[in-house]
Amino acid sequence: MKTSRHTEVIDVAEMLLEAEGLEAVTMRRLGQELGMRAPSLYKHVTGKDDIMTALQIRALQGQAAALAGTSTLSEVATGYRRWALAHPRLYELIARHPLDRARLPPGVEAAAAAPLLGAAGGDIDLARALWGLGHGLVDLELAGRFPPGANIDAAWATAIDAFTACTAVPRSG
Amino acid sequence: MKTSRHTEVIDVAEMLLEAEGLEAVTMRRLGQELGMRAPSLYKHVTGKDDIMTALQIRALQGQAAALAGTSTLSEVATGYRRWALAHPRLYELIARHPLDRARLPPGVEAAAAAPLLGAAGGDIDLARALWGLGHGLVDLELAGRFPPGANIDAAWATAIDAFTACTAVPRSG
DNA sequence: ACCTGAACACCGTTCAAGT
DNA sequence: ACCTGAACACCGTTCAAGT
Numbered sequence: 001m002k003t004s005r006h007t008e009v010i011d012v013a014e015m016l017l018e019a020e021g022l023e024a025v026t027m028r029r030l031g032q033e034l035g036m037r038a039p040s041l042y043k044h045v046t047g048k049d050d051i052m053t054a055l056q057i058r059a060l061q062g063q064a065a066a067l068a069g070t071s072t073l074s075e076v077a078t079g080y081r082r083w084a085l086a087h088p089r090l091y092e093l094i095a096r097h098p099l100d101r102a103r104l105p106p107g108v109e110a111a112a113a114a115p116l117l118g119a120a121g122g123d124i125d126l127a128r129a130l131w132g133l134g135h136g137l138v139d140l141e142l143a144g145r146f147p148p149g150a151n152i153d154a155a156w157a158t159a160i161d162a163f164t165a166c167t168a169v170p171r172s173g
Numbered sequence: 174m175k176t177s178r179h180t181e182v183i184d185v186a187e188m189l190l191e192a193e194g195l196e197a198v199t200m201r202r203l204g205q206e207l208g209m210r211a212p213s214l215y216k217h218v219t220g221k222d223d224i225m226t227a228l229q230i231r232a233l234q235g236q237a238a239a240l241a242g243t244s245t246l247s248e249v250a251t252g253y254r255r256w257a258l259a260h261p262r263l264y265e266l267i268a269r270h271p272l273d274r275a276r277l278p279p280g281v282e283a284a285a286a287a288p289l290l291g292a293a294g295g296d297i298d299l300a301r302a303l304w305g306l307g308h309g310l311v312d313l314e315l316a317g318r319f320p321p322g323a324n325i326d327a328a329w330a331t332a333i334d335a336f337t338a339c340t341a342v343p344r345s346g
Numbered sequence: 347a348c349c350t351g352a353a354c355a356c357c358g359t360t361c362a363a364g365t
Numbered sequence: 366a367c368c369t370g371a372a373c374a375c376c377g378t379t380c381a382a383g384t
Binding site for chain 4: 026027028038039042047048
């Protein structure tokens, strides 16, 4: 039951992020929440970058778990949007915050991307187009870029239709 | 030839943004570049938000100008990507920074969106799907989310093909 | 091994004061 | 009308010092 102090720091950071947003995740605040001063955190964590990378890893794993089991293009798209809207701060963290690939465990990125590639029938270009589409629609929605009252569901439906038509050509396997 | 001090502040902010990135645009640095202390800026500008909004307006106008004259879906998509890659900091400013619609001159957003709507044949849902697609691909590219060596051109081509097939149905007008 | 206070080099912003 | 210095409430991070 002894959770390492490092894990505790990341746990608190995740709670703070989801509850109050990225600007609440400061070293001083984290220390306060853990009963220590900010400089003490550096005994458990190399710096703030370390914390952000750890949260990005959790986010990628959460996204991969949410998409596990989906197969059709429509299922993947719906699951992608659903997870992003359920965890907007974590989504923004993997989408907008610099990603330090060197510190990422191998396979984490691929695991999150696998369902997309599957729905694209193994076509990497189509998978990336699909990723761009899903990310773009989610990002614009989270950023409040669509005018109030915009029918975002309809935009998704139209987009999925267009891409489904594209994958409807017979392919072997 | 007497440019107002307000305009000068925005001009310097734009140069700093494009040359050194968003983190270089600080009130102290802006003052230094203009030969005054940071507090003096508040005589010409209500605050940093004011500066950011002014830059967003310029960015939206620049984007609209870059897309003016495009009509086909392929032209709009190419122009959208070209402008974003030519002005990545300005693009990020309108895509990722909060947009205070109340301070935006009316029509600025619509002008930037018009070419998209035109290429979608007036279908607002398709226009938004197209916007999501273009924004998503550009955003992922600017954020360095595609692996090194990824064929981003091919992803765009695949995406444009899928949407072109969707708009290929005969329509009146 | 773990935590502290003091410090450094930064932020955006306010405000009384000068000219 | 315009600019100033000092201050306030913040940042991430370093480091000598304590236990």
